[in-house]
Amino acid sequence: MIIRQKIKPDTFQKHPLVKWGLVQKDPRVPRSLHGKPKLSASAFNSWAENPTAFITSYILKIKSDPSQAMMRGNVAEDILYKVLMNTINYDDIDKECEKLFRHKTALIGEETERVKEIKDLNGYKTYGAKRKDGTKPLKNEYKGYVKNAYNSIKVFKQPIKYQDHVWYYIEAFDMYADGWKDFTYPDFDLDLKTTAKMNSALPLNYRRQLAYYKMKDNRDQKLLLATKEKAELYVLEDSYKQSKEEIYHIINTMFIALSECNSVEELLERYYPNWEFWKFNMKQKDELRKLISATHVKTWKQRQDDKEFERGLS
Numbered sequence: 001m002i003i004r005q006k007i008k009p010d011t012f013q014k015h016p017l018v019k020w021g022l023v024q025k026d027p028r029v030p031r032s033l034h035g036k037p038k039l040s041a042s043a044f045n046s047w048a049e050n051p052t053a054f055i056t057s058y059i060l061k062i063k064s065d066p067s068q069a070m071m072r073g074n075v076a077e078d079i080l081y082k083v084l085m086n087t088i089n090y091d092d093i094d095k096e097c098e099k100l101f102r103h104k105t106a107l108i109g110e111e112t113e114r115v116k117e118i119k120d121l122n123g124y125k126t127y128g129a130k131r132k133d134g135t136k137p138l139k140n141e142y143k144g145y146v147k148n149a150y151n152s153i154k155v156f157k158q159p160i161k162y163q164d165h166v167w168y169y170i171e172a173f174d175m176y177a178d179g180w181k182d183f184t185y186p187d188f189d190l191d192l193k194t195t196a197k198m199n200s201a202l203p204l205n206y207r208r209q210l211a212y213y214k215m216k217d218n219r220d221q222k223l224l225l226a227t228k229e230k231a232e233l234y235v236l237e238d239s240y241k242q243s244k245e246e247i248y249h250i251i252n253t254m255f256i257a258l259s260e261c262n263s264v265e266e267l268l269e270r271y272y273p274n275w276e277f278w279k280f281n282m283k284q285k286d287e288l289r290k291l292i293s294a295t296h297v298k299t300w301k302q303r304q305d306d307k308e309f310e311r312g313l314s
Contacts, residue, residue, distance in 0.1 A: 016258035038178040041209035052273040068109045094122040120228040148231040159183040168216040188220035202234045210236040211243030265295045
């Protein structure tokens, strides 16, 4: 119960983000921005997917443990940028990917998993059954995340910025949008995502993230989705208006809940976890189950009886 006792909103604050301590604290940004209410695309997408996931990560601060899959995306972005800027040769991608990935995952996961992730980053070939002459026919060739991504965006040449901070004011909610763009080009912005499986359409959470960035200055937004087999470039076009509307609705429902609830218990009374939600890790589930059990000690009827008793005394 230690976590639950520590998390207490500042009920004197009118703004729901300030009330729950959801303000700028990132050491990478100027200190003049610290303390301002802010919301990232990851945060509101988390609320849209599963409110208890948002409560767990952003209010209870029970973060997911770092994984090798998470580091894969970071390594792919870093190496891709260096190849685009000619600080790493294309022929050195495999060597540099493995070196950086091993450095970032030295204390994360097992070696067997690490070897697999490095293969997926760099690409590999598989072969069929041995022929009579002793040779094996090529069955599949995977170019890997980084080479697939590079071959898709090399036509755009060098970006003018890397990891550029997104920060702008949204008057409707008296808050700031917060985020980081991977690659900035003269006429558009591009974000890179690595995924084990390619989607047939741009996933909702990515679409809303692109719309969130476009809301700043109406610049074109592109998303490069890369797997070990191929890469697909998506452009936010016809869905922008709908995505913007969705973002406002999501933030509005979040703000109403954070304004009306004055404790973690009240939030957990309102939203029950989807235990099959794939982003919950075991640590988050264990802590959340303890909090849920403590929150629901009394049933709805017992609470109603308590209220009736209190009214009778008054």
